[in-house]
Amino acid sequence: MTLFQSPPPRMKGNNHHISAGVPSQPLELSEGRAFRLLFPRRPWRCVSRPTERIPAPLRGSPRARRDRTGRGAAPPPLSAARPERPACRAFKGPMAAMPGQRLCLPATAVPRCPGRSLAAVRAFPRGCRARGAPAGARVARGGRAVGPGVRRGQASGRALDSLDRGRRGRIKQAGGRLRCSCRGGRGAEPPPGPAEMEHGSRGAAPGGVSVSAVLPAGGSGERLGGATPKQFCAVQGRPLVSYAVLAMERISWISDIIVVVSSENIETMKTIIEKYGHKRVTVVEGGITRHRSIFNGLKVFAENEFSSHLVQKPDVVIIHDAVRPFVEEDIVSKVVMAAKEHGAAGAIRPLVSTVIASAADGCLDHSLERTRYRASEMPQAFLFDIIYGAYQQCTDYDLDYGTECLHLALKYCKTNARLVEGTADLWKVTYKRDLYAAESIIKDNLSQEVCVITNVKETLAQVGFLLPESLKSQIKVEAISISLSKNDSCLQNIISGPCYNFVCVNDERWAIQEAQELVNMLEKSNIPLLYPVVLILVYLDIPENNSFSIGMEGLTMIKKFAREAKKKNILVYGLLIQYKIAVQTTQTRAALWILRIVLGYEEDNADSEGTVCLKLSGKQTVIGNAS
Ligand SMILES: Nc1ccn([C@@H]2O[C@H](COP(=O)(O)OP(=O)(O)OP(=O)(O)O)[C@@H](O)[C@H]2O)c(=O)n1
Numbered sequence: 001m002t003l004f005q006s007p008p009p010r011m012k013g014n015n016h017h018i019s020a021g022v023p024s025q026p027l028e029l030s031e032g033r034a035f036r037l038l039f040p041r042r043p044w045r046c047v048s049r050p051t052e053r054i055p056a057p058l059r060g061s062p063r064a065r066r067d068r069t070g071r072g073a074a075p076p077p078l079s080a081a082r083p084e085r086p087a088c089r090a091f092k093g094p095m096a097a098m099p100g101q102r103l104c105l106p107a108t109a110v111p112r113c114p115g116r117s118l119a120a121v122r123a124f125p126r127g128c129r130a131r132g133a134p135a136g137a138r139v140a141r142g143g144r145a146v147g148p149g150v151r152r153g154q155a156s157g158r159a160l161d162s163l164d165r166g167r168r169g170r171i172k173q174a175g176g177r178l179r180c181s182c183r184g185g186r187g188a189e190p191p192p193g194p195a196e197m198e199h200g201s202r203g204a205a206p207g208g209v210s211v212s213a214v215l216p217a218g219g220s221g222e223r224l225g226g227a228t229p230k231q232f233c234a235v236q237g238r239p240l241v242s243y244a245v246l247a248m249e250r251i252s253w254i255s256d257i258i259v260v261v262s263s264e265n266i267e268t269m270k271t272i273i274e275k276y277g278h279k280r281v282t283v284v285e286g287g288i289t290r291h292r293s294i295f296n297g298l299k300v301f302a303e304n305e306f307s308s309h310l311v312q313k314p315d316v317v318i319i320h321d322a323v324r325p326f327v328e329e330d331i332v333s334k335v336v337m338a339a340k341e342h343g344a345a346g347a348i349r350p351l352v353s354t355v356i357a358s359a360a361d362g363c364l365d366h367s368l369e370r371t372r373y374r375a376s377e378m379p380q381a382f383l384f385d386i387i388y389g390a391y392q393q394c395t396d397y398d399l400d401y402g403t404e405c406l407h408l409a410l411k412y413c414k415t416n417a418r419l420v421e422g423t424a425d426l427w428k429v430t431y432k433r434d435l436y437a438a439e440s441i442i443k444d445n446l447s448q449e450v451c452v453i454t455n456v457k458e459t460l461a462q463v464g465f466l467l468p469e470s471l472k473s474q475i476k477v478e479a480i481s482i483s484l485s486k487n488d489s490c491l492q493n494i495i496s497g498p499c500y501n502f503v504c505v506n507d508e509r510w511a512i513q514e515a516q517e518l519v520n521m522l523e524k525s526n527i528p529l530l531y532p533v534v535l536i537l538v539y540l541d542i543p544e545n546n547s548f549s550i551g552m553e554g555l556t557m558i559k560k561f562a563r564e565a566k567k568k569n570i571l572v573y574g575l576l577i578q579y580k581i582a583v584q585t586t587q588t589r590a591a592l593w594i595l596r597i598v599l600g601y602e603e604d605n606a607d608s609e610g611t612v613c614l615k616l617s618g619k620q621t622v623i624g625n626a627s
Pocket residue numbers: 063215216217218219220221222223224229230231260286287288289290291293294321322323428429430
C-alpha cells in the first residue's frame with residue numbers, strides 16, 4: 001500500500017473489506033427437503049484450482065521479493081534514496097490490511113527473499129527456448145520469446161539500440177510479445193477484418209486520446225499460497241486474470257491490452273485468451289518483479305516504432321493489476337481523463353487501519369493521522385511518455401523493491417499524480433480469503449432471475465407450465481411462451497433487463513437453431529461481455545420405452561454448440577426430461593437441477609430417475625444417465 005497525504009477533512013475509515021465466509025456444505029439432493037435448505041443463499045466454495053483444460057500454470061522459481069511480513073532481516077544495499085525514518089507498518093500486522101492493500105514496511109526490514117539471489121534470477125539464459133513458450137515461439141537475444149507475428153531479431157536488437165544502452169542489463173530480460181488471435185465481432189456484425197482484429201472497433205476515448213492498457217500478471221502469488229499463481233486460480237470457473245482482461249476489453253476505447261506473464265505461463269495465458277475469446281490482447285513475458293513486468297509491457301509500445309506495427313504507442317496508458325477483477329469503466333475513464341490533464345493519475349481508497357511506524361527496537365516510533373493518508377489502488381493511468389521515461393531512468397533498486405508507479409512518475413518526471421477516489425471493489429486479490437470474496441462478489445452480481453422460454457406443443461403445455469411454477473418458489477421467474485425464431489419483443493425486454501439465466505423448454509430435440517437465435521440476441525445485447533450467461537436447453541421427452549437415448553449425433557451437435565457459446569461467455573447446459581414418470585416429481589427434479597446450475601452448483605452428480613443432465617460446458621461429459 002502506498003500512502004498519499006491529503007488535506008484533512010475528517011473521513012471515516014471505510015470498512016470495504018469483505019469478511020470471509022464458511023466453505024460450502026455438501027449439497028443434498030433429497031426431494032423431501034425444501035430447496036431453501038438445499039441452497040444456502042451465499043455459499044462459499046473453494047476456488048483455488050486451475051481452470052479445466054488450461055495448461056497448469058506454474059509458480060516458477062522464487063523471485064526477487066520484498067518482504068511481505070515486516071519481520072524481515074537486513075535490507076539489501078540501497079542505491080536509491082532511503083527514507084530517513086523507519087517506514088510504516090499497518091497496526092494490526094500483515095493480516096490487518098484490507099484485501100489488496102500493501103503493508104508499508106520498515107525500510108530496515110526489507111530482506112531479499114530466501115531462495116535464489118537476485119543475481120541468480122537475473123542470469124537468464126540467453127538464446128534458449130523459454131520454458132512454456134508456445135510452439136513456434138523462440139527466445140531471442142536476452143531471453144525474449146518471439147511469437148509467430150514477430151520477425152526474427154526484430155524485437156531484440158533494434159529495440160535495445162533504441163533504449164538507454166546503460167540499461168541493457170535489465171532490458172535483456174524484456175519479454176517478447178505474442179499477439180493472440182482475435183475472434184469475430186459482436187452480435188450480427190460480420191467478423192472484423194485484419195485491421196479491426198488488431199485493434200478492435202472502438203468508441204472515442206475520454207478526452208479524445210488514444211488509450212491502451214498494461215495488465216501485470218507475472219507474479220507468483222506467494223502470499224496466497226498454493227501451486228497456482230493467483231491470477232490463474234479459477235473463480236466461478238474462469239481464471240482471475242480473465243476477469244481483469246474482460247473488464248478492459250469491454251471498454252471499447254481501449255485499443256490494446258498487454259498482459260504480462262512469466263515465461264513459464266505464456267502458454268497458459270494464450271490458452272485462456274483462446275478459450276475465453278479475448279480480443280485485442282498481446283501477451284508479453286514478464287520480469288522478476290512487478291515493476292520489471294510493467295516495464296516490459298510498456299516496452300512493447302515504445303519498441304513498436306522500431307519494429308513491427310502490432311500495437312501503437314498510446315497517448316495514455318492504463319496500468320491495472322491482473323488480480324483486481326472488479327474495475328468499472330467509470331473509474332478507468334476518470335483516471336484516464338485525469339492522466340491526460342496531469343500526466344499521471346491513480347485510484348485511491350480511504351485507509352481502514354491507522355498506519356504506524358516502528359523504531360529499530362520494535363517499539364512505536366510515530367503514527368500517521370489516518371484521515372490525511374490514502375491507500376493507493378489501481379487502476380492508474382499515465383501519459384505514456386511520462387511513465388515510460390520514468391521507467392527508463394529509474395534504478396535497479398526502484399525496479400526490484402519499488403511498489404508504486406505513481407512514485408516513479410513523481411521522482412523521475414516531476415509529475416504529481418492526480419488522485420481519484422476509487423470504488424470499494426478495487427482491492428487486490430492477495431490472500432486466499434480474497435479469492436472467496438471475489439467469488440462471492442461475482443455470485444452477488446449474477447442475476448437471481450430466470451427467464452423460462454417455452455415452445456412446446458399443446459399436449460405438453462402442462463409440463464411446460466409446471467416447470468416455471470416449480471422454479472418460482474425459489475427464484476424470480478419470467479415465463480414466456482414463444483418461438484425464439486420470432487425475435488419476440490417480450491424476450492428483447494427481458495434481455496435488456498438484469499436477467500442472465502435462460503431456460504428454453506422445447507419438445508423438439510435440443511432445438512439448436514432456436515437456441516442459436518437466443519445466443520445471437522444475447523451477444524448483441526453485450527450481456528455476456530459483462531456477466532456469464534447461463535442457457536439451459538430443456539428437452540421434454542415422451543419415451544417410447546423406459547430408456548433414454550440421446551444419440552451420438554445429437555450429443556455431438558449440442559456439445560459443439562455449447563463449446564462455441566462458451567467462447568462468448570454463454571454457458572450452455574442440456575436437460576433431458578422424461579416426463580412419463582410422475583410429471584410433478586419430474587418437474588421438481590428438473591427445477592432442482594436448474595437451480596443448481598443457475599446458482600453455480602452444477603456438480604458431478606446425477607439424478608438417476610428420469611432426468612439426464614448434460615454438463616455441456618466445462619468438462620463436457622454426460623453426468624447423469626437414466627436407466
Ligand atoms: N514479477 C511480477 C510480480 C507481480 N506481478 C503482478 O503484479 C500484480 C500485483 O502484484 P502482487 O499482488 O504482489 O502479486 P504477486 O507478486 O503474484 O503476489 P505475492 O507478492 O503474494 O507473491 C499481480 O497481478 C501480479 O501478477 C507481475 O506482473 N510480475
